[in-house]
Amino acid sequence: MTERYxxxxxxxxxxxxxxxxETIDTDPYIEWVGGHGMASKLFWDFCEDKTVEAVDPKNVLVFATTPFSGAVVPxxxxxCEFTGISPFSLPEWYNRSSMGGRLAGMMKEAGYDACVVRGKADAPVWINVVNDRVEFNDAADLWGLDAFECQERIWDEVTHGTPPGSWYELTKARNGGRTTQRPSVICIGPAGENLARVSCIVHDASHVTGQxxxxxxxxxxNLKxxxxxGSKSIPIADPAALVRLRLEVQEKFGYDIDACKVPGAPGSPGAAATVLDTSPTVSRAExxxxxxxxxxxxxxxxxxNELTCSAGLYFTDSGKIDEQLAAYSLLSKLGLNGYEIDMPVYLHNLYKMGVMGKGKDxxxxxxxxxxxxxxS
Structure with a gap:
C-alpha cells in the first residue's frame, strides 16, 4: 500500500x-475516508445477510478510526465510530454510535485503521491486540465482572503487572517496543452479557457506545x-504545522485550570465550568x-469519573451530587445507556400528574x- 498520511x-x-x-489493506477503503463512511462500507462488504437480527452470529460489528485519530488535531x-445491526429499537436496523477516549489513537498505534468483528465464539473470549500480534484468550474468569473490573484485570495482564506510569516491554522481541501507556480496552458489563437492548460497549470510565x-x-x-x-507511528504530512496549530488553538480556546483561566471555548462547558465554578466536589479536568x-x-x-453527558444528571432527583456521581458510575460499570435509564423521571412525572399509580389510569x-x- 502507498503511504497515506x-x-x-x-x-x-x-x-x-x-x-x-487476518488483515487487509486500508487503501481500497480510503475513498470512504474513515469513521462512519469507512465503517459502513466495511459492514456492507463483510455482512453477508443484512436482514439478520442484531444478536445473530452473522451480524457484523465494525469500528473505525479517522485520519485525524491518534494525532494532535484539535x-x-x-x-471512533461503531456500526452494525442494532437491537436498540424495534424493528431492528442498521445503526451507529461512537466513543472518544483513548481507543482510536491506540488502534492506530497498534497498526489498524478499523476492525471488523464476525461470527460467534463457542465460549466467552477476549482479544488482545499488541502491534501485529492478535491473541484470543479465554474470558470465563472475566464473564460476570463489571466493565471497570474487567478493564483493570486486562490492564494488569497485558502490562505484566507493571505499575502505572512505568515502562514495560510490549513483546519479548528485540524491536517489540516499550510504552508507559495502559492498553485501550473496550468491554461489556453484565447488561451486555445478558443481551439488554440498552447495553453499551464501555471504554475507560465513561466512554460508551450509547443508544x-x-x-x-x-x-x-461471546466477546467480553x-x-x-502498540508502538507504531502515524504518518503526518507536516508535523511542525500541526503542532503550531495545536498550540494556537490551545492558547485561544483552552483553559489553564491552575490559573483559573477559562476562555470562551466552543461547545459544552464540561469541566471548564464545573471544576472551577459550580462543582460542590473537588475535581480535576480530564x-x-x-x-x-x-x-x-x-x-x-x-x-x-469522566462524567460529561447530560444524561448523567438524570439519575436522581435528590439534588445530591454524590448520589448522581455514584449512579453514573454504576451505569458505566453495568454497561447501560444513561438516556434510557432516565425513564424513572418520566414515570414520576406521570405519577405527579395523577396519571400513574395505584388505581390510576x-x-x-x-x-x-x-x-x-x-x-424537599
Missing amino acids: GYAGKILIVNLDDRTS AASAR SGFGAVFGAK AMSFI GCRGCFKNCRNLYPGGVG IDTDLPFEQYARTH
Whole structure:
C-alpha cells in the first residue's frame, strides 16, 4: 500500500467462529475516508445477510478510526465510530454510535485503521491486540465482572503487572517496543452479557457506545473485551504545522485550570465550568486523547469519573451530587445507556400528574411516594 498520511494502512478482520484473524489493506477503503463512511462500507462488504437480527452470529460489528485519530488535531483526535445491526429499537436496523477516549489513537498505534468483528465464539473470549500480534484468550474468569473490573484485570495482564506510569516491554522481541501507556480496552458489563437492548460497549470510565445496544452484540458473540496497544507511528504530512496549530488553538480556546483561566471555548462547558465554578466536589479536568478542551472530571474517590453527558444528571432527583456521581458510575460499570435509564423521571412525572399509580389510569404498585423523598 502507498503511504497515506493519517492512516495506519491495515484493517483487522476478526472471525470469532474459529478464533482467527487476518488483515487487509486500508487503501481500497480510503475513498470512504474513515469513521462512519469507512465503517459502513466495511459492514456492507463483510455482512453477508443484512436482514439478520442484531444478536445473530452473522451480524457484523465494525469500528473505525479517522485520519485525524491518534494525532494532535484539535478536537478531532479521539473519535471512533461503531456500526452494525442494532437491537436498540424495534424493528431492528442498521445503526451507529461512537466513543472518544483513548481507543482510536491506540488502534492506530497498534497498526489498524478499523476492525471488523464476525461470527460467534463457542465460549466467552477476549482479544488482545499488541502491534501485529492478535491473541484470543479465554474470558470465563472475566464473564460476570463489571466493565471497570474487567478493564483493570486486562490492564494488569497485558502490562505484566507493571505499575502505572512505568515502562514495560510490549513483546519479548528485540524491536517489540516499550510504552508507559495502559492498553485501550473496550468491554461489556453484565447488561451486555445478558443481551439488554440498552447495553453499551464501555471504554475507560465513561466512554460508551450509547443508544445503540452494541453491548448486546458483543454479548451475543461471546466477546467480553478487546484490548489494543502498540508502538507504531502515524504518518503526518507536516508535523511542525500541526503542532503550531495545536498550540494556537490551545492558547485561544483552552483553559489553564491552575490559573483559573477559562476562555470562551466552543461547545459544552464540561469541566471548564464545573471544576472551577459550580462543582460542590473537588475535581480535576480530564479529556479525550489529543483534545485541548478537557471537558470531563476526575474525582478524588474515582466515583463519577469522566462524567460529561447530560444524561448523567438524570439519575436522581435528590439534588445530591454524590448520589448522581455514584449512579453514573454504576451505569458505566453495568454497561447501560444513561438516556434510557432516565425513564424513572418520566414515570414520576406521570405519577405527579395523577396519571400513574395505584388505581390510576396506568395502574401500578410502584412505591412512588418513596421516590426523591430527600429532595424537599
